[in-house]
């Protein structure tokens with residue numbers, strides 16, 4: 001069993017054994033309370049290598065279910081999740097979860113693992129007011145959807161809340177969704193919704209419905225992605241921690257799939273960053289999903305170049321045209337934000353280079369003194385150094401991949417198709433394809449890695465665990481008009 005020791009401060013919720021509720025006296029006697037902390041998966045099942053809580057009854061699966069908590073930032077109420085990974089299922093308040101379903105736990109929910117035990121879930125941080133939806137003037141119901149006050153995340157353009165489809169008469173718990181509510185400017189078209197409705201890809205957020213309500217609110221109902229964003233995943237203590245090369249490859253391979261698809265549809269994301277890459281579960285080799293198409297551009301029916309300076313400077317390609325001199329943006333006239341030469345879909349590949357650099361080393365490549373001006377200046381010079389100790393255990397192929405994406409000369413920079421042919425990706429294509437189809441697309445999280453996958457993991461070097469990049473989310477405002 002893995003250690004579940006943690007300080008009181010880290011504990012966001014507890015699963016308390018509940019023999020009374022379980023109704024099978026004796027079965028629960030040996031169960032202990034199980035704490036749940038931020039971004040830490042707690043697995044229940046028979047497998048004593050993988051699980052934190054070992055349940056020996058033969059009807060229990062190797063990994064039967066898992067629990068975790070996601071907290072968007074320190075001010076937000078955590079989201080507590082349970083995922084059923086079993087053959088025989090689990091029950092929440094007497095209703096079963098669909099196989100593979102992830103469910104948003106409420107304080108007081110009763111989780112029953114048949115033949116093995118029952119736990120009452122106690123949230124340590126609770127939602128105190130439930131009238132947020134009213135305060136913000138949002139609708140509480142749209143067609144068959146009910147909008148809750150639970151905030152999954154917030155950004156420059158809107159809030160993302162949990163929504164549910166109204167209960168139909170079934171024995172199953174309902175599926176949770178997310179709804180992004182955007183305040184539309186009077187003359188602004190719902191470009192984000194239009195683009196998302198066009199797209200269908202396993203690594204791109206799936207939109208189910210959009211609705212233009214009163215008060216210029218646009219509601220975008222989409223899948224709830226339950227593992228938090230890549231920024232939170234890497235933000236251990238007050239630094240960003242690198243991940244192993246294997247794990248990085250699996251993430252980058254999925255982003256490349258998403259980008260190749262997007263670019264083939266004539267869509268450029270333009271705001272690729274850690275915050276906009278969502279994980280289905282907070283663990284390695286999970287499915288990742290690109291979100292936030294708020295400033296994406298559809299070039300399919302128009303010209304092929306863009307001229308507006310948008311994005312987040314830390315991730316933004318130099319040709320997009322951010323100026324180190326902030327005064328240049330004081331007037332948001334078209335002329336002030338018009339970049340003469342324009343840029344194309346390769347701006348997304350530069351952003352991917354920044355992401356790859358950060359996840360392999362914990363360092364943001366052009367961070368400098370952390371000011372917006374220094375980041376923009378550094379990115380324009382494009383000088384990269386692979387001499388720091390954070391790079392010492394990273395393979396030459398991985399370094400070369402990052403170099404080929406963070407290439408100032410747009411013609412020399414890899415595009416989303418060419419990136420698949422880079423040796424770092426091509427060399428591992430067989431294993432990556434296998435993981436992509438077996439674990440990512442089919443979502444077989446309860447299948448243990450095969451022997452080949454494990455030996456492949458051993459062969460790849462691990463990145464070091466030191467990171468000087470301070471944790472800062474959404475430091476920069478984007479420039480849009």
Ligand SMILES: Nc1ncnc2c1ncn2[C@@H]1O[C@H](COP(=O)(O)OP(=O)(O)OP(=O)(O)O)[C@@H](O)[C@H]1O
Pocket residue numbers: 072152153154155156157158159160178180205222223224225226228229275276278291292293294474
């Ligand atoms: N479908 C979803 N499922 C789960 N979490 C989500 C979902 N969509 C967004 N989030 C969370 O909400 C946050 C804000 O969402 P999003 O980036 O779409 O909003 P935004 O206002 O466009 O933000 P930004 O300021 O980055 O442009 C994300 O960083 C993510 O953590």
